[in-house]
Amino acid sequence: MTTYLPPYTLTSDIVSLVAAIAEQVGRLSALPEQGLGLRLRRINRIRTVTGSLAIEGNTLSEEQITALLEGKTVLAPPRELQEARNALAVYEQLPNCNGLKEADLLAAHQLLMKGLPDHPGNYRSGGVGVMAGKEILHMAPPANRVPELMQQLFGWLKNTREHPLIASSVFH
Incomplete structure (x- = not known):
């Protein structure tokens, strides 16, 4: 893994x-x-x-x-x-x-x-993104992937050795 x-x-x-x-x-x-x-x-x-x-x-x-x-x-x-x-x-x-x-x-x-x-x-059930007018600046992952991605992110957070300010900023 x-x-x-x-x-x-x-x-x-x-x-x-x-x-x-x-x-x-x-x-x-x-x-x-x-x-x-x-x-x-x-x-x-x-x-x-x-x-x-x-x-x-x-x-x-x-x-x-x-x-x-x-x-x-x-x-x-x-x-x-x-x-x-x-x-x-x-x-x-x-x-x-x-x-x-x-x-x-x-x-x-x-x-x-x-x-x-x-x-x-x-967790959300639909698509989201960051827009500037009609331009897509960032498209978030599909909603069906959010639980798995959050588990991965929490796994990283629990095990990282980064300073808490860095870890919390990355997590956010």
Whole structure:
């Protein structure tokens, strides 16, 4: 059996960025859980959720995400509110997830898609691609291959010796 190796290239710039990020993470990890450390974690959670949602076309602002987190009423499209609530719920569950387990990824996906008219907790069943107008920039593998490809990718992730920042970026 051949061991799967995803396609990626490490450059000196990437290695330098990983070192800089690791240094910053070390500094933040040393902050006490109260006060500044807690405030920075909260700000990071809000920014992360806002940015992740924006990639998918959600227009909620950091202020609106903050209000949701505080249990306040936010006026916005219902789907966007549900997406935000779900993303915040997933963020809360991250400490309980094992990033090396496919079942945990699917469980997180199910929570992320809760109450949305999609297929939560399952791999896609149709074709997808990245388009620029009418031009296809990238065509994803056929849906029937996704479970096998994900198993291969998880196998690589469990066994790689790459730095976690590199491994998680390749996995993404």
